[in-house]
Amino acid sequence: MWQRPRRATTVAGVLVVVGTVAGALSVVPVLEQPGYLDRLTAHHGQVVRGAVFQAVMVPACAGFAVALHPLLRRTDPGLGAAFVGFRFVAAAFHLVGVVALALLLPVGEAYDGAPAAVAASLEVQAELLRVGRDLVNHVAVIVPLALGDTALFAVLHRRRLVPRWLSGCGLAGAALSVVASVLLLAGAVPVVSAVYLGLNAPLGVQSLVLAGWLVVKGFAGGVLSGRSSS
Structure with missing residues (x-):
């Protein structure tokens, strides 16, 4: 029984790291520059890279929940299900962000050399996609992630599956992310x-610390036998 839970927590910890790295590489700096539409075609590779790495975040986000759910449902089935559900919602919105970013490329190509009237319309379309992607990534993804993490950290805190300072920091970090x-x-x-x-930094740091703990230590022994240590 020991090997399977330890394998699950190790996989979960690795997926957190993969998702964090992919998230950093999914940033598209050109979109934050004034007049980005003029530069979009020249930075085609940057946009494609951003879309690819955001796509990587989909299985990383959902896989983290899938790996831990069999262990969490032994201690709190309700919160375990909430954790998985919110994670899958966030993963679905990641896909929406990928689509929005991919759609910016044909808009940028059409913009190059377009007549003034057409260019003005394309600028509006591009800005809607850019702002829409920002709202998807930083609201529609972050809020369900934070709610799912709140369910996760509540179980970890209540059952002492990890040190309480670690789960407590996670609860506080999730709340700050929602505020952001x-x-x-x-x-x-x-x-x-x-x-x-x-406001988002505390949860980001806590997630990496939790990932390291899951890989090195795993959960406390009570979860392996279904016992509560509250």
Whole structure:
């Protein structure tokens, strides 16, 4: 019984790292520059790279939940199901972000050399796709991720499957991430800002620490036999 749970937590920890690296590589800097539509075709490879790595985040996001769910349902089936459900919602929105980014490429190609009237229309289309992708990535993805992580950390905290300081930091970080998304949705902060990035940083750091813990330590022994240690 020991080998299977340890394999699951190891896989989960590795998927967190994969998702974090893919997330960093999915950033498309050209989209944050003024007049990005003029540069879009020249930065075709950057856009494609961003779409590919965001696509990698789909199985990483969902796989993390799939790996841990058989262990979590032994201690709290309800919260375990909520964790998986919210993770799959976030993974689906990642796909929407991939599609939005891919659609920017033909708009950029059509924009090059287009008449002024057509160019103005293409600028509106491109901005809708860019802003839409930002809202998908930083609201529609982040909020379900944070809600799913809240369910996960609640189980980990209640059953002491990891140290309580680690699960407690996760609960606080998830709450801060939701606050960041609400501020972004309200137009109070931009994506590239110290406030938004600062509010998301605690959960990002905690996720990497949790990943290391899952790979090296796994869960506390009580989950292996279905016992609670609350």
